[in-house]
């Protein structure tokens with residue numbers, strides 16, 4: 260049976276979002292999601308996602324990989340962007356054309372029509388995976404937004420405040436949704452509370468991918 264609480268969430272009115280946080284529900288129809296998935300598979304083949312070690316000595320719950328000129332990396336030395344995959348020494352795979360087209364389409368009518376990402380951190384959440392509340396602050400230019408494409412299972416996205424302890428808003432995001440965090444919301448804490456296994460409209464995806472586009476360098 261599909262998750263009942265998720266079905267109920269669907270009928271809830273869209274919540275008010277703070278300035279700079281945009282949630283474009285179903286920005287990608289199923290055909291566009293399939294195209295992104297096809298392109299993503301090439302990235303995953305070239306740079307398979309893996310759980311990374313953290314500064315604190317643990318492991319990331321989500322598995323990660325990157326494409327673009329730079330990739331976000333975590334290991335006991337800390338968090339940073341690197342231009343080659345430390346696991347292989349190879350450059351990260353280039354952005355597939357499908358990614359560039361989607362980002363351009365999404366940003367065209369946004370406050371950041373000239374957004375030119377140079378990094379895409381891809382997170383993969385299997386059953387039980389999550390991501391704690393954090394700020395994205397390893398990029399050089401905080402005037403540029405972070406744009407996230409959701410693919411696969413639905414998830415609880417937490418949009419918090421500017422302190423980790425601030426109350427967070429829960430958005431149930433689905434495959435094809437796009438989130439933009441920019442401007443006044445660029446430095447908000449955010450995270451993934453849980454995913455809803457078995458809710459992916461793409462039968463080949465068991466779990467959730469988030470494609471997070473950044474201007475890192």
Ligand SMILES: O=C(O)CCC(=O)C(=O)O
Pocket residue numbers: 380382390395407416449450451468469471
């Ligand atoms: O998976 C998501 O939607 C959130 C990802 C995220 O917060 C990040 O990559 O910094």
